Amino acid sequence: MAACGSPSPDSPTGSPAPAAAPTRLRAAFDLEAHRGGAALTTENSLAAYSRALDIGVSTLELDVQVTKDLHVIVSHDTRVNEANCRDTSPAFAGDPLYPYAGKPWRLLTLAEVKTLQCGYQVDKAFPKQNAVVAPIPELADVFALLKKRGADNVSANVEIKSRADDLEVTVPRDVYAQRTWAVVTAAGMSDRVTIQSFDWESLKQVHAIAPRARLVALSAPDYLQVGSPGASPWLGGVDVDDVGGSLVRAAKTIDGVVAVSPDFTFPVDAAMVAQAHAAGLTVIPWTVDDAGDMSRLIDLGVDGIITNHPDDLRKVLQQKGIAVPKPHPAG
Structure with a gap:
């Protein structure tokens, strides 16, 4: 490729040639609504995912937990968030676990979970957020919403929230993987779902039961632990220093991984994008909410962006002449 700013051989005036469009591995840019678009609507709620479909996104990004009776629910926190969820009544008289607020999801049955009402508090980071009070949804509910809207071209990026630094707070990794993938396959979504995690051992567990599952390696410097003695507990046995940091x-050492998803301040730069693409991996940074950062990353050639502001990312893509996803409004 010619150096930037060199005269175009086809230009009689010798004016600079336009910059070449970055090469991406995806045919279409992946616009991912983080927790459904948390800047707009209560995160990880059916209302948020509905709003995201109204706007038009490629992918619904969401977090899952597994209950005591092995149901897969949608929540970022490993415990019931006391600031955002309220108890209504016990699932049965004399329930020793009541009140449920503050308890790990792994200790609660679905019946107990369904008594909770969540969404009371507007996220301080998003003062314009529409706070919607509702029960915690199940993963199957999100898939049912996609079907109801006819959103057959919309994917789901499902995050397993196991914690390598606190394995007791969630169900065991193998159970987490098995139950999550069981819901995916029951909904016929295996070709439209990626499974992501900061805990790469959980990615290995998914690959063990579903070798064709597409996996995404989430990370940030605190998880990689470059320069620290031994392997980070988050990397599934990989010592990042053995691969030059x-x-x-x-990520390439983990079977089934098709993408890396770094904190966008990693930094994500042209060298990282080029290295990933050369390895056959897409780059989907998180969580990008500033239009200037969105524009810069798009120009670097990232394959998608996870954002709390899917409406703003659509505008940036349109300004750059990049096709945006089709909306799927409620009938």
Whole structure:
């Protein structure tokens, strides 16, 4: 490729050639609504995912937990968030676990979970958020919403929230993987779902039961632990220092991984994007909410962006002449 700013050989005036469009591995840019678009509507709620479909996104990004009776629910926190969820009544008289607020999801049955009402508090980071009070949804409910809207071209990026630094707070990794993938396959969504996690051992567990599952290696410097003695507990046995401190090279050692998803301040730069693409991995940084950052990352050639502001990302893409996803409004 010619150096930037060199005269175009086809230009009689010798004016600079336009910059070449970055090469991406995806045919279409992946616009992912983080927790459904948390800047707009209560995160990880059916209302948020409905709003995201109204706007038009490629992918619904969401977090899952597994209950005591092995139901897969949608929540970021490993425990019931006391600031955002309220108890209504016990699932049965004399329930020793009541009140449920503050308890790990793994200790609660679905019946107990369904008594909770969540969404009372507007996230301080998003003062314009529409707070919607509702029960915690199940993963199957999100898939049912996609079907109801006829959103057959919309994917789901499902995050397993196991914690390598606190394995007791969630169900065991193998159970987490098995139950999550069971819901995916029961809904016929296996070709439209990626499974992501900061805990790469959980990605390995998914691959063990579903070798064709598409996996995404989430990370940030605190998880990679470059320069620290031994392997980070988050990387599934990989010592990042054995691969030159490279997120891409570390992720490539995990079978089934098709993408890296770094904190966008990692930094995500042209070298990282080029290295990932050369390894056959897409780059989907998180969580990008500033239009200037969105524009810069798009120009670097990232394959998608996870954002709390899917409406703003659509505008940036349109300004750059990049096709945006079709909306799927309620009938």
